[in-house]
Amino acid sequence: MDSLQPNLSATPAVLTVELDMRAVAAGARPPAPLSPNKAEKMAHAIAADLEKSWARNSANTA
Amino acid sequence: MIMPGALYDLTELLQPGLPFIETLLELYRGSLPQTGFVPQIVAIGSETEQFPVQALAPLRRPGSGPLLAIPLLFVGQASAIDKLQEQLESVLLEKGQAQLETENCLRQDWGLQPVNLSYVTVNDLCALLKIQLENAELGKLWQLLESALYRPNERTRVELDTGNIFFLEGNQAYSPYYTFDEWQALHPNLSDPTAGYSEWTKQQRTYFAGLGAHGIEVHPVAGTPSLAGLCENKGLDKAKRQALSNPGLLREPDHDPDNLEDASIILLTEHALNELGPVAYTALVQAADGTVLHLGNEYPLQPSGIAMIRDYWGAKRSA
Numbered sequence: 001m002d003s004l005q006p007n008l009s010a011t012p013a014v015l016t017v018e019l020d021m022r023a024v025a026a027g028a029r030p031p032a033p034l035s036p037n038k039a040e041k042m043a044h045a046i047a048a049d050l051e052k053s054w055a056r057n058s059a060n061t062a
Numbered sequence: 063m064i065m066p067g068a069l070y071d072l073t074e075l076l077q078p079g080l081p082f083i084e085t086l087l088e089l090y091r092g093s094l095p096q097t098g099f100v101p102q103i104v105a106i107g108s109e110t111e112q113f114p115v116q117a118l119a120p121l122r123r124p125g126s127g128p129l130l131a132i133p134l135l136f137v138g139q140a141s142a143i144d145k146l147q148e149q150l151e152s153v154l155l156e157k158g159q160a161q162l163e164t165e166n167c168l169r170q171d172w173g174l175q176p177v178n179l180s181y182v183t184v185n186d187l188c189a190l191l192k193i194q195l196e197n198a199e200l201g202k203l204w205q206l207l208e209s210a211l212y213r214p215n216e217r218t219r220v221e222l223d224t225g226n227i228f229f230l231e232g233n234q235a236y237s238p239y240y241t242f243d244e245w246q247a248l249h250p251n252l253s254d255p256t257a258g259y260s261e262w263t264k265q266q267r268t269y270f271a272g273l274g275a276h277g278i279e280v281h282p283v284a285g286t287p288s289l290a291g292l293c294e295n296k297g298l299d300k301a302k303r304q305a306l307s308n309p310g311l312l313r314e315p316d317h318d319p320d321n322l323e324d325a326s327i328i329l330l331t332e333h334a335l336n337e338l339g340p341v342a343y344t345a346l347v348q349a350a351d352g353t354v355l356h357l358g359n360e361y362p363l364q365p366s367g368i369a370m371i372r373d374y375w376g377a378k379r380s381a
Contacts, residue, residue, distance in 0.1 A: 008099055009143040010090070012083050013150055014187050015132040015160060017069060017168065018178040024127040030069045031172040032111045033120060038171045039067025039107030045164040046134065047063055047103055050181065052161065057153045 015046060064090040064104040065134045066118050069172070071126040072191055075133055077277030078210040078233035080184065085117045086135040101138065128177075129190065154181045203272045206230050210278055219294035224258075225249070226265045227289060229298040233278050236301035239266065239363055240285035241314045242342065248290070260335045267338065270364070281305040282312065282363045310367035311360060319347065319356040326350040328379045330372070343371050347378075 019028075034042060064086050075082055093104050106115060113119035136146055158181030168174050182190070188211065195204040202220045209218040209230055218230040225248070229236045240248065245262060246255045270280050283289065284304045289297050306312060329346040340362060347356040362368040 008137065009140040010083070010087050010135055010137045011143050011147045011150065012080070012086075012184050013134045013136070013154060014075070014182050014184065015134065015164075016178075016180050016182055016187070016190070017130045017132070017174065017176050018180075019127045019130065020175060020177055021128050023175075024125055027124040028127075029124045030071070030120060030122045030126050030130055031174065032122070033108040033113050034067030034171055035109055036067075036105065036107035038167070039065075039105035040103070042067055042132075042164065042167040042171065043063065043065050043103050043105035045167050046065065046132075046160075049161045049164050050158075053153060053157055053181070054149055057149065057157065 013050075063134060063136050064093075065106070065132060066113075066115070066120075067105055067107040067132075068113060068118065068120040069122075069130040069132060070120050071123060071275075072129055072131060072187065073275040073277075074121055075131055076184075076188065076191060076207070076211060078214055080211070081277075082118065082133050083135060085115065086133065087137070089115065090135065090137050099137075099139070129194075131187065150183050151185070154183055154186065158182060200268070200272065202228075203269055206235065206269075206273060206278075207276055210276070217294040217298050219292075219297055222265055222269075224262045224265045225290075226262060226269065227297070228269060228273075229289075229294060229301050230278070231298055235273050235278050235280045236283050236298060236305060237266065237269070237280065238285040238289050238301070238304075239282040239306070239312055239361070241312065241359060241361060243314070244285045248288070256335075260338065260341075263335070263338055263341055280309070282309055284312075284316070306363075310362065310364045310370050312363055314359045314361070319345070319358060322347055322355055322378060324349040324353075325355055325378070328375060330375045340368050343375075345375055 033039070089106065090104060093102070094100065106118065108114055136143065138146070160179035160181065165176065165179055168176055168179070188208070191207070192204045195201060202222055205220050206218060206228055209216060210233055214232045220228045227238055242259050245259050249255065249258055252258045273280050282305070283301045284306060289300055292300060325347045327348040331344045331346070332340050333342045333344065334340045343360045345356060345358050345360060346354065348354055360371045362371060
C-alpha cells in the first residue's frame, strides 16, 4: 500500500455482516452510521477480536 | 487502525482503485500528531444521518445485502504491516469470526440480527462476490469487475451468450446498444425475435446496473457499424468513437426531430415487455392535413431515459 511517511504502510480488511435474506428481500435499508461514541466502542471491540484471533494463531503456530 | 462506524454494500467498497482505502489513509494521516506515527484506534461516527466524510458516506440503498461490510484499515511501520498482511491472508477467512462483544454492538447499536459476522481480506471479499455473481449466472460480470479491480491498465472484452458485448478499460465500459431492427438484422434466423431481443435487453440492463453500482461508468455505443468480432483493442478504440452523445437515450433516426412547427398531432406509443417495462417508444408527428412530419423510435438506456423521452414529447405537445 501507499507509504504515509518513511517506513509507514497500510493494509485493509473488512468485517462482513450477513443479514437475513428475508429482511433484504423486504427492501430494508441499512441502518444510519453510528454516533462517534458508539463507533469508537465498536472499533475497540473489533480490535479486541483481531488481537485474540492473532494471539490464537501465534499460539498454534509457535 | 481506522474504521468508519457505518455499513456498506459490497458494491460501494469494491470499486476500481478501492477508493475507500485512500480515503481512510488520508484520514488516519490527518489524525497523526506532528511528532509522527502513534499507534491508535480511530473511529469515524456521526451524530446525524449526514456522514462527516462525504467520500465515505454510506448509500444505504433499500434492499442492500445480504452481505454488508465495515471496512478497516491497519496502519503501521512497513515491516509490521507486511507481516500483518500475511497474517490476514492466512488467518482471517478460516478463523476470523467476530466475538460476542462485537456482535452485541451490532445488535444493540444498529438493531441488526446478523446471521454471520466474519473478518475477511479484500481478496476474500472479491472471492465472495465472485461466488455470488456466478450463482446468479453473472459470471461474466465478475470477469469485467475483476479486470477493473485487479488489472485497471488492461483492456478487456466480454461477450455474453445472448450476444451482448462489453469493452472495459479501467473504470470505463463501452457496450453497443442495438435497436430492435438492428438486433433482428444480426439474428435473421430466429423464430421469435421479440423474445430474443427481450433477453438481450434484460442482460444489457443487468450489466449496465451492475457495472454502474461498482463505480464503473458505462457508455452505450451505436450498434452500427458493428463491433462484433473485434478484439479488445480494435473494438475498444472503435467503441470510444461510436459512444452515444446522450448515454440515457438512443434515437432512431439518430438526430433531434426537426420541422415540427406545423405539428398538429403528436402520438407517443410505449413498447413494454412484462419483465422489463418500457423498452422503446415510437413517436409519430403529423400535420393537420395528415402529413407525417416525424416518425422515429426512441430507446431509454437508463431509467432516467424514460422520463427524458416522455418529458421531451410532453413539452412538444404543449408547445
